[in-house]
Amino acid sequence: MALVISLVVMLNTLMMSVLERTREIGVLSAVGWSSGRIVGLFVTEGLILALVGGVAGLALGIGGLNWVTHLPRVRGFIEVKATPGFLLEVGIVVLVLGVAGSLYPAWRAARLDAVDALRAE
Numbered sequence: 001m002a003l004v005i006s007l008v009v010m011l012n013t014l015m016m017s018v019l020e021r022t023r024e025i026g027v028l029s030a031v032g033w034s035s036g037r038i039v040g041l042f043v044t045e046g047l048i049l050a051l052v053g054g055v056a057g058l059a060l061g062i063g064g065l066n067w068v069t070h071l072p073r074v075r076g077f078i079e080v081k082a083t084p085g086f087l088l089e090v091g092i093v094v095l096v097l098g099v100a101g102s103l104y105p106a107w108r109a110a111r112l113d114a115v116d117a118l119r120a121e
Contacts, residue, residue: 010101014046018109025109026117035110042109046102054094
């Protein structure tokens with residue numbers, strides 16, 4: 001469920017970015033950027049957002065678990081182990097969600113007509 005929610009949040013964030021930057025996308029199109037390059041711009045933006053969010057989530061999650069394990073009533077019941085394999089799995093999931101959540105907004109941005117995008121505001 002958390003993965004679906006994070007995918008929807010990523011999709012929503014990047015769709016809003018495309019809608020707010022319609023004029024900028026039109027300018028990029030008008031100066032010769034290919035649709036592939038525009039897609040690459042938004043996919044890269046999605047990957048950066050996902051990476052920053054993943055690192056922050058891991059730091060907060062591990063820090064929060066460490067804090068909880070030091071509470072007197074919980075001590076000994078929960079064990080925090082952030083193994084390299086776990087971190088690799090989280091990293092892969094974050095990157096996949098970053099790409100998956102940015103593909104549709106990137107495709108929408110690449111489909112914008114330069115003249116219509118420049119006229120928008």
